[in-house]
Each structure stands twice: as structure tokens, then as C-alpha cells.
Amino acid sequence: MIDRIPQIAAAIVLPLAGLLGYIFVAEWLVGRTPARMRPRLRPWLWVGPALAFVGFFLVAPTIETIWLSFKNATSEAFVGVDNYVAIASDAGVVIAIRNNVLWIVLFTGAVLLAGLLIAILADRVPYESPAKSFIFLPQAMSFVAAGVIWKFMYAYQPPGIEQTGTLNAIVTTFGGEPHPWLIEPGNNVALIAVAVWAWAGFATVILSAALKGIPIELLEASRVDGANELTVFRRITFPLLLPTITVVATTLIIFALKAFDVVYVMTGGNFDTDVIALRMYKELFNVRNFGRASATAVVLLIGIIPVLLFNLRRFRSQEAIR
Amino acid sequence: MDNRFVRKIVTLVVLSLVVGACQQAATPTSSGGKIGGTVSVLATWGGSEQESFLAMVKPFEDQTGVKIQYEGTRDLNAVLTTRVQGGNPPDVAGLPGPGQMAQFASSGKLIDLGNVLDMTAMKDQYPDAFLKLAQVNGKQVGIFIKAALKGPIWYSPKQFTAKSYTVPKTWDDLTALSNKIASSGTTPWCVGLEAAAASGWPGTDWIEDIVLRQSGPDAYDQWYQGKLKWTSTEIKKAWQTWGTIVADPKMVFGGKSTILTTNFGDSGTPMFSNPPKCYMHHQASFITDFFTKAVPGLKPGEDFAFFMTPDIDTKYAGAVTGSGDLFGMFKDTPQARALMKYLTTPEAQAIWVGRGGALSPNKKVTTYPDAISKQSADAMTAAKIFRFDASDLMPDAMNAAFWKAILDYVNDPSKLDSILANLDKVQADSYK
Numbered sequence: 089m090i091d092r093i094p095q096i097a098a099a100i101v102l103p104l105a106g107l108l109g110y111i112f113v114a115e116w117l118v119g120r121t122p123a124r125m126r127p128r129l130r131p132w133l134w135v136g137p138a139l140a141f142v143g144f145f146l147v148a149p150t151i152e153t154i155w156l157s158f159k160n161a162t163s164e165a166f167v168g169v170d171n172y173v174a175i176a177s178d179a180g181v182v183i184a185i186r187n188n189v190l191w192i193v194l195f196t197g198a199v200l201l202a203g204l205l206i207a208i209l210a211d212r213v214p215y216e217s218p219a220k221s222f223i224f225l226p227q228a229m230s231f232v233a234a235g236v237i238w239k240f241m242y243a244y245q246p247p248g249i250e251q252t253g254t255l256n257a258i259v260t261t262f263g264g265e266p267h268p269w270l271i272e273p274g275n276n277v278a279l280i281a282v283a284v285w286a287w288a289g290f291a292t293v294i295l296s297a298a299l300k301g302i303p304i305e306l307l308e309a310s311r312v313d314g315a316n317e318l319t320v321f322r323r324i325t326f327p328l329l330l331p332t333i334t335v336v337a338t339t340l341i342i343f344a345l346k347a348f349d350v351v352y353v354m355t356g357g358n359f360d361t362d363v364i365a366l367r368m369y370k371e372l373f374n375v376r377n378f379g380r381a382s383a384t385a386v387v388l389l390i391g392i393i394p395v396l397l398f399n400l401r402r403f404r405s406q407e408a409i410r
Numbered sequence: 411m412d413n414r415f416v417r418k419i420v421t422l423v424v425l426s427l428v429v430g431a432c433q434q435a436a437t438p439t440s441s442g443g444k445i446g447g448t449v450s451v452l453a454t455w456g457g458s459e460q461e462s463f464l465a466m467v468k469p470f471e472d473q474t475g476v477k478i479q480y481e482g483t484r485d486l487n488a489v490l491t492t493r494v495q496g497g498n499p500p501d502v503a504g505l506p507g508p509g510q511m512a513q514f515a516s517s518g519k520l521i522d523l524g525n526v527l528d529m530t531a532m533k534d535q536y537p538d539a540f541l542k543l544a545q546v547n548g549k550q551v552g553i554f555i556k557a558a559l560k561g562p563i564w565y566s567p568k569q570f571t572a573k574s575y576t577v578p579k580t581w582d583d584l585t586a587l588s589n590k591i592a593s594s595g596t597t598p599w600c601v602g603l604e605a606a607a608a609s610g611w612p613g614t615d616w617i618e619d620i621v622l623r624q625s626g627p628d629a630y631d632q633w634y635q636g637k638l639k640w641t642s643t644e645i646k647k648a649w650q651t652w653g654t655i656v657a658d659p660k661m662v663f664g665g666k667s668t669i670l671t672t673n674f675g676d677s678g679t680p681m682f683s684n685p686p687k688c689y690m691h692h693q694a695s696f697i698t699d700f701f702t703k704a705v706p707g708l709k710p711g712e713d714f715a716f717f718m719t720p721d722i723d724t725k726y727a728g729a730v731t732g733s734g735d736l737f738g739m740f741k742d743t744p745q746a747r748a749l750m751k752y753l754t755t756p757e758a759q760a761i762w763v764g765r766g767g768a769l770s771p772n773k774k775v776t777t778y779p780d781a782i783s784k785q786s787a788d789a790m791t792a793a794k795i796f797r798f799d800a801s802d803l804m805p806d807a808m809n810a811a812f813w814k815a816i817l818d819y820v821n822d823p824s825k826l827d828s829i830l831a832n833l834d835k836v837q838a839d840s841y842k
Contacts, residue, residue, distance in 0.1 A: 131654075161842075174839070179832070197691030206546060243671070244665075244667060244668070244671045245668075245669045246663065246664030246667070247666075248664070249687075268667040268670070268671055270668050270671065271667060271671060271821070272667075352607075356606065356607050356609055358609055358610075358814060358816065358817050359670070369488070370810065373485075373487065373491050374487055374488055374806055374807075374810050375490060375806045375807040375810060375840075376513065376806060377807065406556060
């Protein structure tokens with residue numbers, strides 16, 4: 089580890105130095121052009137590094153992936169749409185897509201609901217910030233760690249043996265039968281619950297901040313007019329929170345589409361818990377079929393595009409309001 | 411912008427570059443017997459297996475001054491592929507199996523060991539079958555450093571005597587014994603299939619053992635070569651035979667939920683509880699290490715012993731499957747060369763063998779620590795028909811589908827036909 093420190097330092101410092109150098113040189117060059125050209129030139133020079141970065145690390149790999157999705161396993165020959173046909177006729181993919189839909193609906197819904205509820209309730213107690221910090225803690229944890237911890241929580245031993253899993257220990261204490269949470273139908277919900285646990289804090293913090301932004305006069309005016317708390321929430325708070333809720337929701341939906349770590353760690357996609365991102369991983373690393381892995385990635389991309397478009401349109405309409 | 415700030419950054423950058431360059435200059439040079447430097451090793455072992463490997467290379471480190479940087483992962487296939495594709499392979503790595511080895515070799519990633527190892531000595535010390543399995547196009551690109559006997563069925567002689575059960579000689583005896591134990595109210599078998607990213611593999615050993623003993627080596631070879639369909643009578647029969655055990659909740663401790671959630675390493679432990687929760691456990695020879703770690707004080711020979719999975723069809727009597735850990739070299743450094751040479755020596759392999767849980771592919775190793783290990787080694791050399799683990803010889807996609815099929819079958823045995831049909835589809839697709 090010690091011998092890597094110079095490399096790490098260089099990795100941090102060099103790009104920074106490079107960027108600073110670029111700015112100096114670019115400004116110097118702009119300064120040498122005729123004055124009327126400058127307003128046209130300067131924005132491009134400033135936005136240039138970002139464009140190059142996105143182009144190199146996002147656009148180029150995307151195009152490459154689409155290109156590879158039409159080639160065979162070793163990327164040596166073109167196979168047309170064979171990879172897509174193979175994916176479409178794979179029963180496992182249908183299950184994976186179904187599970188992703190399940191993730192989008194349940195994960196997004198549960199996180200929003202939990203976040204909203206906690207944000208509103210925490211708003212009314214004196215110990216708000218410790219409560220929120222507590223809820224937010226799991227967000228700081230890697231998903232692999234969360235998966236490992238919850239695997240212990242869900243652990244199963246046959247009836248009659250001492251239960252090592254927290255959940256089954258509780259169930260059997262109250263006289264119930266131990267339940268193999270990760271295997272029985274409903275295991276998808278068990279997995280999604282882990283992700284909800286980890287993400288509820290994220291929604292809470294952002295929604296709570298938005299809640300604080302609602303002018304207190306509005307709320308008081310409505311109360312004076314005789315609205316009860318439920319009406320205040322429905323007619324005032326909720327509509328004003330809606331833009332924030334949409335932002336959080338799109339973030340969550342994109343996460344649900346990319347769901348991978350929790351599933352990989354806890355079930356490996358077995359027992360009908362597979363998701364698209366995990367299939368892509370398996371095609372790429374376990375089977376080394378670059379064509380099919382790329383095609384799976386493209387399918388995932390196509391799934392995400394509507395969400396992105398929605399986000400972009402909303403951005404624009406907000407800009408228009410400003 | 412503050413100019414002093416910029417100057418500070420520039421100084422830092424220059425400094426770090428200088429330090430980096432000094433680091434580069436400090437690479438090892440050989441002096442005397444000590445080579446120095448490091449070798450990175452990537453393999454699948456963790457826990458006690460990792461300790462045994464590190465014990466095995468300790469004398470090498472002391473002798474040569476080379477430091478071993480060991481990294482273990484259960485998802486070896488994925489990690490190794492990423493590292494190799496990314497141009498950052500480990501110096502030396504355990505290879506997931508002959509199938510993957512062939513793929514690495516044909517893309518030129520593996521170094522030919524023909525001029526690293528002393529091949530005449532190797533031919534003298536290694537059985538021909540083990541050398542051949544690690545060759546691609548006549549080149550020795552891998553070498554087995556450890557072997558395992560597949561198909562032993564573990565039992566407790568103490569418990570068998572107490573209940574006056576006798577060791578079965580034939581498959582029918584085994585079935586009769588299973589039924590007898592089951593009717594006494596205890597489940598005869600312990601099975602566990604969980605193994606993180608490789609979940610399901612212990613079941614593949616069962617199917618392989620049954621196919622080889624039931625339908626013979628020719629069917630076995632055609633099967634792993636992709637020439638015999640999964641829906642064929644031979645293979646389907648093997649699944650059904652296995653099903654008489656795993657698909658019957660009276661036969662296996664805890665039934666399907668336990669089979670599917672229990673890690674393969676822990677699954678044999680209920681055999682040693684009092685009273686025993688099961689009497690028999692099918693697992694390769696390495697499992698003894700897990701037994702003694704889980705229940706300290708177990709005595710080999712008294713508390714646990716094994717009989718081989720019995721013959722099914724007498725035509726194929728004496729058929730045995732085995733496997734081994736293959737090692738390959740991805741970077742040609744003096745340190746890596748020295749390590750590869752060392753790992754094939756009988757002295758090195760005797761260390762792991764002595765610690766338990768391993769057999770040696772090297773014929774010169776005879777120092778087995780107890781009668782059980784000796785018996786395993788003998789069973790392997792005495793086999794009339796010897797075959798390597800079929801799933802390891804299948805293409806990656808086939809192997810992965812096989813693992814998953816094992817889990818799906820245990821989860822719902824009534825779906826056997828659709829599971830096998832799906833395996834046929836993968837077979838048609840992955841052998842090219």
C-alpha cells in the first residue's frame with residue numbers, strides 16, 4: 089500500500105494541474121484572437137474538457153457497446169441481430185425484466201413513502217437531526233456490505249435447530265416456523281427491502297430539505313382558514329414537494345434499473361431473483377460472451393432512456409419558469 | 411488565481427514523480443540464492459484452504475526472499491477474466507478449470523510452461539492423465555498443484571456401529587440403507603449447495619458420479635463434449651436417480667430449504683451432532699478439512715471415514731471421478747518461474763497434503779497424514795476408469811447453466827423436463 093502513495097498522489101494532482109494548465113493556455117490563446125471572436129470562442133474552450141471527458145468516457149463506450157452487440161461472443165464476426173434474438177427467446181431474461189419492473193415499482197414506492205413519512209414526522213420533533221442521521225447511516229455503507237449483513241439477518245436453519253438468522257430467531261421465538269426468506273417466492277421483496285433500508289435516508293434528507301423550504305406563512309394561512317392537517321398536506325405541502333419528489337423518484341428508478349450488488353451478493357440471481365444488470369455481468373465475466381453482454385447492456389440503456397428524457401424535459405420546463 | 415498555490419501544486423507533482431521514479435528503480439536484482447521481489451497469486455481459496463496454501467509457499471518465501479501476494483476470490487472466473495482483459499493479470503493464478511484454461515491459452519494469455527518446468531522430471535512424477543488435461547495444442551499451459559477425489563460418501567464409523575449399519579457395496583445397498591435410516595425417523599443424508607457465485611456445484615458432482623457409474627465413460631465423455639443431449643435417457647436417468655435422494659424430504663436433513671441455503675462447507679456438520687441429524691454426506695476429499703475445523707477433536711477413521719459412491723452398473727465397476735487445482739502463469743518473471751517450479755515439487759505438495767484436505771497429483775508424495783487421506787489417494791490411483799470432473803471440462807456457459815439447473819431442480823423437481831430442455835438449448839449454443 090505504502091508504495092502506491094506516490095501514484096495515488098499523482099492521480100489526484102496531475103489531472104488538477106492539467107486542468108489548471110489548460111485554463112491558462114486556453115485563456116492565453118483566446119486573448120490573442122480578435123476581440124469580436126472571443127465571446128464565441130470562450131464558451132467552447134471552457135466547456136471543452138467536460139465535453140471531451142463525457143465523449144471519451146460515456147459516448148464512445150456507448151457507441152462501442154452498441155457496435156459490439158451486433159458481433160459474436162469474441163467480437164470477431166458480425167452476427168446481425170442474433171444476440172437480440174437470443175436474449176428475447178431466453179426465459180431467464182423475461183424473469184429478469186419482470187424483476188426489474190418489480191424493483192422500479194416496489195423500491196421507488198417504498199423509499200418515497202418511507203422518506204416522506206420520516207421527513208414529515210421528524211419535522212415535528214425536537215430530536216430531528218439525530219433521528220435523520222440515524223436513518224441516513226446505511227446510505228454511507230457499500231451495498232455489498234449491506235447485502236452481506238442482511239444475508240445473516242435472513243439466514244435459515246431447519247425447524248428444531250437454533251436459528252442463526254435474526255429474522256428467523258424472532259419468528260421462532262414467537263412460535264412461528266422458520267422461513268427461508270431468500271428462496272421462497274417473495275424473495276424479491278426480501279431483496280428490495282434491503283435496498284429500501286439503505287436508500288430511505290437519501291429520500292428523507294432531500295425531502296426534508298424541501299419541506300423546510302415551504303414558507304411557513306402558507307401553512308399558517310391555510311390553518312387559519314380552517315384546514316385540518318390532512319388537507320394542509322394534500323393541498324399545500326404535497327403539491328409544493330412534488331418537483332422534489334419527481335427528482336428523487338427518477339434517481340430511484342434509475343437505481344432500480346441498475347440494481348445489481350444486493351442481488352449478486354445475496355442470491356446470485358438464483359431462485360427467480362435475476363435482474364438485467366446481473367445477467368449482463370454473467371454474460372460478460374462468467375461466460376465471456378461479449379456480444380450478448382453488450383446486447384443486454386443496450387436493452388438496459390433503452391429501458392433507462394424514457395426516464396432520462398422525462399428528466400431532461402422537466403429540467404427544461406424548470407429553466408423556462410426561471 | 412493565486413500564483414503561490416499553483417507553484418505549490420507544481421512542486422507536489424514534481425515531487426511525487428521523483429518519488430515514483432525512485433520506487434521504480436528499486437526493483438529487485440538477484441543476489442546469491444535470494445531472488446527477492448514479489449509474485450502476485452490469485453486463486454479461489456479462502457479460510458483454512460488459504461492458510462494451507464500460504465503454509466505451502468512459506469519455505470519458498472524463506473528460501474528465495476520472494477514475497478507472495480495472495481488474493482483469494484470465490485468468483486475466480488470473473489475476477490481473473492477482468493484482470494486479464496484489463497491488461498493487469500496476476501503473475502500466477504489458479505485457473506477455474508480446463509475449459510477456461512483453453513480459452514486463455516488460445517488467446518495467448520498463458521505462458522507455455524514447457525521451458526519453465528523440467529518436463530522430463532514432470533513426466534516422471536505426474537500421471538500422464540493429469541499432464542494431458544493441462545495441455546492445449548500440445549503445450550503445457552497449466553499444471554495441477556493439488557488434486558481431489560470426487561465421489562466419497564462420508565459417514566461416521568462410530569454411529570454406523572452403534573446402529574449396526576453396514577457400508578453399502580452396491581447402489582442398491584445404498585438405497586436400501588437410505589430407506590432403512592429414513593424409516594427409523596432420521597434423515598440419512600446431509601446436502602448443502604450454497605457456494606456464493608458458484609452455488610449449485612456440489613450437485614454437479616453427484617450427477618457426474620451417477621452418469622459415469624450408470625451409463626459408462628463413453629456416455630460421460632460425449633456428454634461433457636456436448637455430443638450427448640441433456641434430455642437423452644442416460645442423463646435424464648442420472649437426474650432422476652439423484653432425485654430419489656434430494657427430491658425426497660424424508661431423505662435429506664431439513665429438506666429443500668436447507669439444501670439450498672446451506673453452504674457446502676457447513677453442510678456435513680449435522681452428521682456429528684448428538685444425536686446425528688444425518689448419517690451420510692457426499693463430497694470430495696477436501697471436505698475433511700471442513701469437518702475438523704467445524705468440530706474440533708474429530709478423529710479420522712473413528713468419527714469420520716468414507717466409502718466410494720458405489721457402482722451402479724457392474725459393467726463400469728471401479729469408475730471414479732476426480733478434479734484438481736490448475737495453476738497457470740500470466741507473466742514471465744523470474745519470481746513467477748521460481749514459484750511455478752516450486753509448486754510442482756513433491757516437497758511443496760507434501761506440505762498441503764500433510765495439513766489435510768488435499769491430495770497430491772505428484773506420485774512422489776506418499777506422506778499422507780492419516781489413513782483417510784491415504785485411502786483417498788489410493789482410490790484415485792486404483793481407479794479402473796478415471797474421469798475428470800465433467801462440469802469443469804464444459805464451456806463456461808454450460809457449466810454456469812448446470813449449476814443453476816441443480817438449484818432449480820432441487821427447488822422444484824417436477825420441472826425436470828423443462829430444466830433439461832433449457833440445458834439442451836445452452837448446449838446447442840455454447841459448444842462452438
